[in-house]
Amino acid sequence: MWAYESVFYQIYPLGFCGAPFENDGIQEHRIKKVLDWIPHLEKLGINAVYFSPIFESDTHGYNTRDYRKIDVRLGTNEDFKEVCKALHQAGIRVVLDGVFNHVGRGFWAFQDVLQNRERSPYVDWFHLNLGGNSNYNDGLWYEGWEGNYDLVKLNLRNEQVISHIFDSVRFWVEEFGIDGLRLDVAYCLDRDFIHRLRGFCDGLKDEFFLLGEMIHGDYKQIVGDGMLHSATNYECFKGLYSSFNRNNLFEIVHSLLRQFGPENWTLYRGMHLLSFVDNHDVTRIASNLSNEAHLPLIYALCMGMPGIPCIYYGSEWGAKARKEEGDPALRACFEAPVECELTEWIGKLVRAKRESKALNYGEFRSVVLTNRQCIFERKTDDERILVAINADSAPYTAHFDAGCGQAVDLISGKTHDFGGGSELPPYSAAYWKMER
Numbered sequence: 555m556w557a558y559e560s561v562f563y564q565i566y567p568l569g570f571c572g573a574p575f576e577n578d579g580i581q582e583h584r585i586k587k588v589l590d591w592i593p594h595l596e597k598l599g600i601n602a603v604y605f606s607p608i609f610e611s612d613t614h615g616y617n618t619r620d621y622r623k624i625d626v627r628l629g630t631n632e633d634f635k636e637v638c639k640a641l642h643q644a645g646i647r648v649v650l651d652g653v654f655n656h657v658g659r660g661f662w663a664f665q666d667v668l669q670n671r672e673r674s675p676y677v678d679w680f681h682l683n684l685g686g687n688s689n690y691n692d693g694l695w696y697e698g699w700e701g702n703y704d705l706v707k708l709n710l711r712n713e714q715v716i717s718h719i720f721d722s723v724r725f726w727v728e729e730f731g732i733d734g735l736r737l738d739v740a741y742c743l744d745r746d747f748i749h750r751l752r753g754f755c756d757g758l759k760d761e762f763f764l765l766g767e768m769i770h771g772d773y774k775q776i777v778g779d780g781m782l783h784s785a786t787n788y789e790c791f792k793g794l795y796s797s798f799n800r801n802n803l804f805e806i807v808h809s810l811l812r813q814f815g816p817e818n819w820t821l822y823r824g825m826h827l828l829s830f831v832d833n834h835d836v837t838r839i840a841s842n843l844s845n846e847a848h849l850p851l852i853y854a855l856c857m858g859m860p861g862i863p864c865i866y867y868g869s870e871w872g873a874k875a876r877k878e879e880g881d882p883a884l885r886a887c888f889e890a891p892v893e894c895e896l897t898e899w900i901g902k903l904v905r906a907k908r909e910s911k912a913l914n915y916g917e918f919r920s921v922v923l924t925n926r927q928c929i930f931e932r933k934t935d936d937e938r939i940l941v942a943i944n945a946d947s948a949p950y951t952a953h954f955d956a957g958c959g960q961a962v963d964l965i966s967g968k969t970h971d972f973g974g975g976s977e978l979p980p981y982s983a984a985y986w987k988m989e990r
Contacts, residue, residue: 577612807923847981
C-alpha cells in the first residue's frame with residue numbers, strides 16, 4: 555500500500571491558518587495558505603499530508619457542526635478542492651481527520667433534539683436521557699466524550715448515523731479526492747463500526763488508507779484484516795524522547811523488539827504503525843529534548859525504525875512549544891516555512907526512507923546496544939540496512955560482524971568501511987546500505 559512507503563506531514567488547519575478559536579461565522583479563505591507551502595513539502599520529500607479537523611465546528615475542530623462543509627474560518631469547499639488538486643498534482647496524498655465518535659453541540663441534528671426533544675427524528679442519534687439534565691442545563695442528559703459535554707457522543711449502532719457518516723466519506727472522496735482517514739479517538743469507537751467502515755472504504759477507492767488514534771491498549775484491537783491499516787504508535791513516541799533524555803537507548807530498542815522483533819511472541823511484526831516525535835496534542839520535540847544535539851538523531855531513529863513516519867508542521871525546523879502552554883501554543887500559525895540545517899537533514903532522511911525497501915518493509919533486529927548507542931538491522935530478501943545512532947558527545951567505535959566489508963550511507967552518500975570496527979562521530983546517525 556502507498557501509505558507504507560510514505561512520509562506524512564501533519565497540518566492542524568485552524569492553527570496553521572491563524573483562524574480564531576471560536577467560530578465567528580466570518581468566511582475567510584485561509585486554507586489556500588497550504589498552496590504556498592507545497593514547494594516546501596516537495597523539498598522535504600513529503601508524499602502524504604494528514605489534515606487535522608477541517609470541517610465546520612464550534613471551536614477547535616473536533617466538535618463538528620457539519621461533516622460536509624469546510625469550516626467558514628478556513629474558506630469554502632471550492633477552496634479546499636483547489637488545495638487537494640494542487641497537492642495531488644505534486645504527488646502528495648491527502649488524509650483527513652474523521653471525527654466520528656462525537657460531534658459538537660452545534661451539530662445540526664443535536665440542535666434539533668434540543669429544540670424538539672422527543673419529537674425530534676434524531677433522538678436516537680445520541681445517548682440521551684430526556685429525564686435528566688446536562689452541565690449546560692439543557693433539561694436533558696447526554697453522554698459526552700470522557701466527560702466533556704461540548705463533545706456529544708454519537709450512537710454508532712444507529713443505522714441512520716452510520717449512513718450519514720458513510721455518505722459523508724463518499725462525499726469527501728467525490729468532492730476532494732481524499733486518499734484516507736485518520737480516525738479520532740479510535741480506541742473509543744465501536745468495533746463493528748470500524749469493521750463496516752473498512753468494508754465500505756475498500757469498495758469506495760483502491761488502497762483507501764485508514765489510520766486510528768490509539769493512545770493506549772493493544773493496537774491489534776483495531777488494526778488488522780477487516781479493520782484499520784494502522785494506528786498511532788504512542789508507546790514508541792514516549793520511548794523515543796525518553797531514551798535520549800535519560801541516556802537510555804535500551805528503552806526504545808526494547809519497545810521496538812517487543813513490537814517488531816524476531817521472536818515468536820513479537821506483538822506487531824508486519825504492521826505499519828504511525829511513528830512520530832510530536833503532534834498537535836503533545837509538547838513539540840524541540841522543547842521535549844534535554845539536549846538539542848539529539849534533535850537530528852531522534853528524527854533519524856524515527857525514520858529508521860519500522861513504521862510510517864509523520865512530521866508535525868513547524869517541528870522540522872525546531873519550533874518550540876510545551877503542552878502546559880496550551881493548545882494555541884502547540885497549534886501555532888507560522889507565516890512561512892523555515893529552511894535550516896535541520897530541515898535539510900530531515901529531507902535527506904525522508905528520501906532515504908522512501909527509496910529503501912528495507913526501511914519501509916524490512917524486519918527488525920538489534921545488533922549493538924548501549925546506553926548511548928544503538929545499531930539495528932532492517933532487512934528484506936534483497937536489501938539490508940543498518941541504522942546506527944551515537945547519542946554521545948564522544949566518538950564511539952562499534953565492533954561487530956557486519957557481514958560485509960563496505961556499505962554506502964544513504965544519508966550522506968559516503969562509502970563506509972567496516973574494517974577495524976565502525977566509528978561513529980559524536981552525535982551522529984547513519985543508514986548503512988550493506989553490500990552483498
